[in-house]
Amino acid sequence: MFTGLKRLEYRGYDSSGMCIDAIDAPTPTGRRESASGDGLANGISADGTSSSNGRVEDRSSPIIVKCPGKIENLENLTAEYVQQHNLDTSKVYKHHVAISHTRWATHGVPSSINAHPQVSDANADFVVVHNGIITNYQALKDILKKNGETFVSETDTETIPKLLKFAYDSMTAEAGSGEAQVPFPKLVMEVLTKLEGAYALLIKSRHYPGELVACKRGSPMIVGIKEGPDGSSSSSSKVSSGGLGRAASITRLRDQYNDSHWTGALEAWVASDASAVIEHTKRVVVLEDNDVLHIVGGGYGIYNTRQADVETAVPRRLQVLQLEVDQIMKGGYEHYMQKEIHEQPEAITQSMRGRVKQQKSAEQGNPYLQQRIKLGGLVETRDTIRRSRRIMFVACGTSYHAALAARQTVEEMVEVPVVLELASDLLDRCCPIFRDDTCVFVSQSGETADTLRALEYAKARGALCVGITNTVGSAISRATHCGIHQNAGYEIGVASTKAYTSQIICITMMALALAEDSISKRERRDAIIDELGALPDKMRSFMQVQDVAMKELAAQLKDSNSLLFFARGNNYATALEAALKCKEVALIHSEGILAGEMKHGPLALVDEHLPIVVVATRDSMYKKMESVIQQLLARSARLIILCTAGDATMQEYAKRSDCQLIEVPGTVEPLQPILNIVPLQLLAYHMTVLRGHNVDQPRNLAKSVTVTD
Numbered sequence: 249m250f251t252g253l254k255r256l257e258y259r260g261y262d263s264s265g266m267c268i269d270a271i272d273a274p275t276p277t278g279r280r281e282s283a284s285g286d287g288l289a290n291g292i293s294a295d296g297t298s299s300s301n302g303r304v305e306d307r308s309s310p311i312i313v314k315c316p317g318k319i320e321n322l323e324n325l326t327a328e329y330v331q332q333h334n335l336d337t338s339k340v341y342k343h344h345v346a347i348s349h350t351r352w353a354t355h356g357v358p359s360s361i362n363a364h365p366q367v368s369d370a371n372a373d374f375v376v377v378h379n380g381i382i383t384n385y386q387a388l389k390d391i392l393k394k395n396g397e398t399f400v401s402e403t404d405t406e407t408i409p410k411l412l413k414f415a416y417d418s419m420t421a422e423a424g425s426g427e428a429q430v431p432f433p434k435l436v437m438e439v440l441t442k443l444e445g446a447y448a449l450l451i452k453s454r455h456y457p458g459e460l461v462a463c464k465r466g467s468p469m470i471v472g473i474k475e476g477p478d479g480s481s482s483s484s485s486k487v488s489s490g491g492l493g494r495a496a497s498i499t500r501l502r503d504q505y506n507d508s509h510w511t512g513a514l515e516a517w518v519a520s521d522a523s524a525v526i527e528h529t530k531r532v533v534v535l536e537d538n539d540v541l542h543i544v545g546g547g548y549g550i551y552n553t554r555q556a557d558v559e560t561a562v563p564r565r566l567q568v569l570q571l572e573v574d575q576i577m578k579g580g581y582e583h584y585m586q587k588e589i590h591e592q593p594e595a596i597t598q599s600m601r602g603r604v605k606q607q608k609s610a611e612q613g614n615p616y617l618q619q620r621i622k623l624g625g626l627v628e629t630r631d632t633i634r635r636s637r638r639i640m641f642v643a644c645g646t647s648y649h650a651a652l653a654a655r656q657t658v659e660e661m662v663e664v665p666v667v668l669e670l671a672s673d674l675l676d677r678c679c680p681i682f683r684d685d686t687c688v689f690v691s692q693s694g695e696t697a698d699t700l701r702a703l704e705y706a707k708a709r710g711a712l713c714v715g716i717t718n719t720v721g722s723a724i725s726r727a728t729h730c731g732i733h734q735n736a737g738y739e740i741g742v743a744s745t746k747a748y749t750s751q752i753i754c755i756t757m758m759a760l761a762l763a764e765d766s767i768s769k770r771e772r773r774d775a776i777i778d779e780l781g782a783l784p785d786k787m788r789s790f791m792q793v794q795d796v797a798m799k800e801l802a803a804q805l806k807d808s809n810s811l812l813f814f815a816r817g818n819n820y821a822t823a824l825e826a827a828l829k830c831k832e833v834a835l836i837h838s839e840g841i842l843a844g845e846m847k848h849g850p851l852a853l854v855d856e857h858l859p860i861v862v863v864a865t866r867d868s869m870y871k872k873m874e875s876v877i878q879q880l881l882a883r884s885a886r887l888i889i890l891c892t893a894g895d896a897t898m899q900e901y902a903k904r905s906d907c908q909l910i911e912v913p914g915t916v917e918p919l920q921p922i923l924n925i926v927p928l929q930l931l932a933y934h935m936t937v938l939r940g941h942n943v944d945q946p947r948n949l950a951k952s953v954t955v956t957d
């Protein structure tokens with residue numbers, strides 16, 4: 249399990265935990281011990297109160313170890329536990345269900361208590377690990393509290409084991425004694441009907457020893473299947489066909505392998521990513537949304553809650569992975585940068601998950617008071633931000649470009665002066681900052697030294713400090729007064745790609761949330777929110793096509809000494825960001841130029857050799873950009889025009905002047921930079937590969953710049 253967790257480290261996490269069965273676990277004195285009063289640090293004791301070591305333990309309860317920080321801490325804490333309790337780690341069990349998790353905090357700080365597994369009660373009747381976010385957890389929590397439940401953690405996840413226990417107790421009481429126990433997957437399905445949001449769940453229970461239920465909706469999950477080492481453990485004989493039940497109706501391994509291959513024992517590895525299981529087996533089943541996997545008695549069954557007959561197992565193909573661990577970590581892509589560019593539709597979806605409400609329910613009360621953007625981290629400071637003298641965005645590199653791309657949206661929505669500052673320059677100038685300023689610090693890593701110093705500087709001057717970071721628990725997220733987590737997933741490539749588009753989304757959501765009460769802005773707000781919902785699919789729709797097209801274009805441009813990017817308005821950021829990508833990974837000199845400045849100098853560079861990318865998508869800058877194109881063509885410039893798909897005017901220029909087009913789908917102006925940057929990221933990526941440079945670790949650069957000067 250620890251190796252599996254380490255394989256997932258690249259995604260980022262702030263705490264971890266695990267749960268194993270406590271069968272026959274002796275105490276140092278040879279006596280089973282009760283959970284309370286074990287006197288160790290940082291965790292939850294069996295009586296559900298905060299105690300010291302992150303373990304829940306009881307006569308028949310499983311062993312749970314949890315802690316903040318690195319997986320190494322979890323290994324050490326577990327080793328300590330094993331030693332103190334004199335556990336025999338060489339003992340082999342016929343059945344054992346163990347679950348583990350790395351958590352990336354969304355609800356509640358990184359701590360032992362908030363780490364997963366989460367449990368239903370002091371005896372840990374139900375134990376759950378969860379990836380995703382339960383959006384209606386507050387309502388569920390309120391209902392459970394009314395029924396006398398108390399919550400130990402701040403997580404949304406804790407509602408799930410509590411609901412399971414509640415359902416189990418009610419169903420058992422209803423059935424009465426003598427009745428067969430409700431099957432584990434059926435119990436889980438009952439609880440799933442109450443959950444809204446995204447999840448991948450692993451659930452074990454002392455009421456169902458030797459069984460595991462896993463299920464997913466919106467979050468990835470696979471199960472790796474391996475024959476166990478103990479060929480004699482032929483539990484297959486216990487398995488019968490029929491309805492959904494404890495040992496019934498499971499898809500037997502015998503059905504998956506041919507009989508001669510069958511040895512009778514099963515090891516199943518359930519994980520959110522193949523990299524965690526590949527060392528054990530390459531045979532995997534990829535679970536689909538609403539699937540419920542039941543592992544029991546040496547076999548497994550997969551059901552689907554959307555099927556008419558939920559009690560009949562659904563067929564899922566057992567696939568043999570051809571990839572090695574390193575390739576799997578890269579999701580089958582050659583490089584992390586490439587993977588992260590392609591992950592953007594999913595990354596921006598994650599950034600919006602649970603925060604953007606797509607349905608407009610006019611019938612539900614006053615439509616002017618509808619809350620369509622929910623940013624938990626800004627609830628308490630929203631009014632202060634709106635009353636600020638100015639909003640100052642502070643960042644470096646790509647994060648600065650993200651603030652630039654969204655500046656106009658903040659100005660338009662909030663109607664407060666917005667200024668942008670490069671963190672190092674702000675410090676160099678000792679820029680005046682006042683108590684009634686709101687300073688927003690944008691940083692993917694949350695550790696950039698310049699941004700962090702600027703944060704300390706602004707804080708010392710009494711400004712309200714807001715953080716937008718992709719790293720929970722990072723220095724910037726800890727030091728700011730409030731903020732927004734990007735939730736874009738871990739970014740490994742030094743060249744920031746998915747973090748950039750997700751930052752624009754976060755700043756846009758912030759602007760929309762701040763304009764919530766404005767009736768005059770309502771129509772515009774709604775239009776942007778509607779388009780936010782459509783954005784991931786729009787991005788998906790052209791990703792593959794542009795990947796091929798940009799590879800071809802990269803082959804034509806790879807030997808250029810220099811590249812220029814012209815744009816204006818929101819897309820000035822697109823020009824700067826595209827140029828930065830070409831510099832930092834393709835190692836080609838490139839400049840992003842504000843097209844309005846063209847005639848004040850840069851025009852002198854134009855000739856028939858220098859490739860120039862002009863961003864001219866259909867927005868309020870379109871006419872001005874058309875005039876830029878005409879001026880450049882009049883000087884025989886070598887043009888590549890990035891335009892809205894199907895733009896007949898641009899197609900005509902392309903035909904007449906033999907310039908190339910990069911076509912992207914149209915969207916509302918504030919979001920257009922999010923789509924426009926994607927082909928340019930791909931262009932930089934392919935040029936880097938063709939030029940033979942290191943894509944993920946460009947020379948002289950580091951992912952987190954933790955030094956100043």
Ligand code: AGP
Nearest residue numbers: 645646647691692693696743744
């Ligand atoms: C982006 O491709 C660069 N690696 C770099 O400009 C980066 O964005 C900058 O160092 C800021 O990093 P941060 O977002 O982690 O603060």
